Amino acid sequence: MIWVRDVVIIAFICLLAMPIGSYIYRVLNGERTWLTPVVQPLECLIYRGLGYHDNQPTAMSAKTYGGAVLSISSLSFIVVFGLQLLQKWLPLNPNHVGNVKWDLAFNTAVSFVTNTNWQAYSGETTMSYLTQIIALTTQNFLSPAVGVASLLVIMRGFKHTHATTVGNFWQDIIRFILYVLMPLAFVLAIIIIACGGFQTLHANIEAGRTLIPLGPAASQYAISLLGSNGGGFFGANGAIAFSNPNALSNFFEMVAILLVPAALVVTFGRFTEKRQARLIFTVMLIFLSLAIIGTTLAELHTGIKFAGVTGTSVLEGKNVINGIGNSSLWTALSTAVSSGSVNANLDSFTALGGLIPLLLIQLGEIIFGGIGSGLYGMLAFVLLTVFISGLMVGRTPEYLGKKIEPYEMKMVSLAILFPPILSLIGTAIGVNLPHIQANLTNHGAHGFTEILYAFASMANNNGSAFAGFNANQIGVNLVGGLAMAVTRFVPLIAMILMGGSLATKKLVAKGAGTLRTDTVLFGVLLIFIILLIGALNFVPALVLGPIADFLG
Template identity: 40%
Template sequence: MSDTVSGLLTIAVLVAALAIVHVPLGNWMARVFTDEKHWRAERLVYRLVRVDPTSEQGWSTYAVAVLAFSAVGVVLLFLMIVLQGVLPFARRAAMNADTALNTAVSFVTNTNWQSYAGESGTSPFVQTVGLTVQNFASPAVGLAVSVALVRGLARSTGSTLGNFWVDLTRGLFRVILPLAVVGAAVLLLGGAIQNLAGPTTVTTLSGGHQVLQGGLVASQEAIKELGTNGGGYFNANSAHPFENPTPLTNLVQIFLLLVIPFSLPRTYGVMVGDRRQGWTVLGFMATLWTLMLVVVTWAEVHAAGGPLGAMEGKELRFGVWSSALFATSTTSTSTGAVDSMHESFSALGGGGALFNMMLGELSPGGVGTGLYSALLVAVLAVFLAGLMVGRTPELLGKQIGRREITLTALAVLVMPFLVLVFTGIGIVAPLVSSQMLATGPHGLTEVMYAYTSAANNNGSAFAGFSADTPYTNLTLALCMLLGRFVPIVLVLALAGSLVAQRRRPVTAGTLPTHTPTFIGLFVGVAVIVGGLTFFPALALGPLAEALS
């Protein structure tokens, strides 16, 4: 009973904290991306990169800028990783080329999948200058793309969506960086380490010896959660006491990974001039998050096996309730950080975390990616509603015609295509099946979880699947690239199609998209699309294991 009360109080405090910051943070982000003035530091950046901040870009130019910026990031980070042995603070040799490429792609795509142990695979220089920089840049890219789509819905004239370089710079300087500084300070006060100390050898209680690594952990921990990145400074990720020392810091980390995605619906409502639309998207996200939290928590609380029940793979200082809360939040936000091993979750608990990603991680999703993924589902919902009543579907006065629904459908289908194809190949390919810790349904879940995590740019792992081989490193990297940038290009094309339309006036036949009824349709479309796509695979994996 005490565990139940403690767990419910933890959830209540988290929800209250998110509710308190929702309006001010959402309003601030709307102001950031509509402000006509540029800060002095921002103007300096524009001069350095030779960008005219007063110019705007069409969707294709915006997309090229996103792709070019990300491609340069991959190349620079790859070179930094393979050359880390000769760079400052070098403590270890460089990675294999395939592992280095996987890592570079992973951090630039906001995935942060790690096929290496954090403390032994990268030097402090790479951790700080390479990986942490991308932890700031990659969420800023997602935030910029979501703002471009919102402008496509909000504007009634013109053909431009803003300037990517301005949106990127403002997202970094005015939103992500200040919040990360505050988050790092809180984690530092909570006991997370922040130093440049060399490895320290300590004597354990049993008389053995253990090497403890230091590092700039608190600063990376804050941005890994805030930017919905997820890469751990240490191999144990947020289960490591240097990264996540106490239940309080655990709660702070969950708050950080949810705060921007859950505040973006307010930004959307303010920018389109109808705050009710923002409440609708928030209701959609919150409903899905709550439903999956109930499923995962119930499964773990009632899991059996061994004298510790469901505590296998979980930290004693966090317990079952907080571990389930973290698992639900990290897989619903494309974060990928973990404070427990999902491999050790019950069949339904692990399946719930997997299904969170299969929904497209839009409850509330990653920084920016969650909002534009939710708006894609909204487009599908109004299109289906229009078919049912025989009326041309509209969203915020913008007609959803053949081009719009085609772009939306393609963006939604990218992730399922990657997951199902590569999981199918992996199950029959000896190079992959030999890396599975388990066999049968659980083994299928291990492989499917890995490719779902990569294609959704999540980055969490099932822990039983050993993925550091040339084949898995390269195929997972391919899933990360396609899962990140193909939807981004399609979303920007959709934004370009919408911004070219004049907003139609509301009539008696217009479908209201701000009511509880529409929220129900909104949720239903997301669950049905995910269920129809993945139910056969889930039936052979976690559902079969749960029923066995």
């Protein structure tokens, strides 16, 4: 029954991805859609507010486009950081929560601006409703739109020839937010509320010694899932009934995690070649399927035996409504996609059950991955595979009719290498922080896994936590915040500049020696390169962490 449910959910997502991916293509390509009569007046009003009075924003060069990304991200950081420091004296604070400490506010601001949504706090007791709505929920829309805009530059780079511009950043994010994210988030929020989720401005209720947290939770949780943000209104995220009340909400929320990242692969095929998109989608689906199978089997069969029944211990930390199957599936989805949301306590997973989601994160969040960032991360590996294959046969590498030259490979190297480097450096700093043992609930290999998972999650744009590790300390907040910023914006800007370079190139005619990049052989090479470059970096750390935990 577990496997049937998994197949149904994945098949449902794949079926929805095709029409939604085609719809996103029409939106990003400026074509008329069924929402145009409703949304276009608001879109034009925003353009006029930005100074584009003819409703035709001027196309930008790649450098100007990248500058716009950094400008809006810097402004977003200031707003999110400032609201946290001042929330005690601002309205919409019925629970009278105090101002957030500066280092936690810094970490949280970077986290939400970079689409990581790492949370070293419980939202219901730390953040005011104003901060949740104006700062965090707004970033849940804006940060994935920035990722998609960056992906769009690359797609235009492959599509255009002899072009000096790559589109207008403001137009791209406005269209994606208004036509894609807002309608989908509205529908999902209604579903969550209908299933019993909370959406209110009333203060928390204290019933004896029990705190019943309230707040505008459904609206934030809906976009956090759809935008591959993952940060929830409540500290327990999707493991708490207030945001994930029953099996029906759990089903739609799991669909929401993967829906837009999967649809964007279809969008890529519409912009370029469908056969290339099919191969990328297939490789992603293979990795995801193996991760789902591995995580589920690990949870079912490697738990401690009680009364002769294997696996009963791993029900600890899981909502009994979801059980082992749904918890394993959700975890694989949210760590393949850079969602970072959870519907179970990952610290309660078995050693091998925790290793697989950790490895998915360490691969660079490319198995569908974050909105925009996942696909451009996968394209970086595709171009690396093309380059290595070209060297093997002595030809200048080409992809989608564009020559891949040293400049493009420099940008690809930045995109691929920075996340693992910062992840491992962060872990090294983390294990040497003062009083680190006092901030761990477990010691030995399992305790090391908690630290490794935390910094891998921050440096790879995921945001989920293994738990058991008190991350709300100055050292972790500062090091983690810097890691999130660098590993978000260095690859992102590198890929924008690469897209600009590709746009200036002419199309090269295919010849007898042209390497085909839509074949099974190339797919196998791509899988090999992902494992070789993405996974082997972390083998020593994994041996010290989850593998030693399993063998011990």
